[in-house]
Amino acid sequence: NAGVTQTPKFQVLKTGQSMTLQCAQDMNHEYMSWYRQDPGMGLRLIHYSVGAGITDQGEVPNGYNVSRSTTEDFPLRLLSAAPSQTSVYFCASSWSRDRVGSPLHFGNGTRLTVT
Amino acid sequence: GQQVMQIPQYQHVQEGEDFTTYCNSSTTLSNIQWYKQRPGGHPVFLIQLVKSGEVKKQKRLTFQFGEAKKNSSLHITATQTTDVGTYFCAGPGAGGTSYGKLTFGQGTILTVHP
Numbered sequence: 127n128a129g130v131t132q133t134p135k136f137q138v139l140k141t142g143q144s145m146t147l148q149c150a151q152d153m154n155h156e157y158m159s160w161y162r163q164d165p166g167m168g169l170r171l172i173h174y175s176v177g178a179g180i181t182d183q184g185e186v187p188n189g190y191n192v193s194r195s196t197t198e199d200f201p202l203r204l205l206s207a208a209p210s211q212t213s214v215y216f217c218a219s220s221w222s223r224d225r226v227g228s229p230l231h232f233g234n235g236t237r238l239t240v241t
Numbered sequence: 242g243q244q245v246m247q248i249p250q251y252q253h254v255q256e257g258e259d260f261t262t263y264c265n266s267s268t269t270l271s272n273i274q275w276y277k278q279r280p281g282g283h284p285v286f287l288i289q290l291v292k293s294g295e296v297k298k299q300k301r302l303t304f305q306f307g308e309a310k311k312n313s314s315l316h317i318t319a320t321q322t323t324d325v326g327t328y329f330c331a332g333p334g335a336g337g338t339s340y341g342k343l344t345f346g347q348g349t350i351l352t353v354h355p
Contacts, residue, residue: 159342167347168247168329168345168346168347169284169329169331170345171342171343174342185344218284229286229289230274230276230286
């Protein structure tokens with residue numbers, strides 16, 4: 127199993143450009159999520175999905191869109207990139223069938239710079 | 242909303258010294274998870290604590306969950322250079338359909354000097 131695969135690893139955008147960060151998992155996990163990591167702020171939840179066709183906002187959703195058409199894929203779209211979106215983005219997945227929760231499996235991350 | 246606070250933000254130790262990071266929540270947690278992120282890497286799950294007062298050990302790492310289930314700690318005995326990285330605690334989101342989503346602490350960056 128490849129686990130959680132993120133592409134690209136690095137990306138540089140100009141302000142106003144749009145792009146999609148790809149995330150795929152092959153573990154048949156119900157739950158998928160996107161986090162951004164900034165120095166001193168830990169990991170902040172952007173959007174998450176509890177199954178195909180179901181998405182919801184996390185702590186910092188503004189400027190990002192997601193969709194979940196299949197169990198495997200959970201792309202993150204930046205609509206109009208801003209310098210404040212310069213960050214490292216992690217996709218994660220887990221079984222999470224109940225409130226006790228289950229471990230998150232993270233992808234290797236995408237380092238995004240917006241100039 | 243729920244907040245998970247983690248201290249210290251940085252810790253520099255000499256190899257062989259002990260290290261502890263603390264995690265405090267504004268609300269009672271049903272469980273708490275700990276992750277380690279090596280420099281340039283991604284977070285990797287270490288352990289989950291569920292019961293009040295629970296203590297779990299993994300070799301030199303000792304994890305504790307407070308009696309009130311609002312705080313937790315990770316203690317490393319006799320640090321090694323392989324322990325370098327950022328340690329995160331994470332608690333589940335509150336109510337509704339938010340099962341599974343985690344709120345992370347800010348992390349503690351551990352540096353070990355040989």
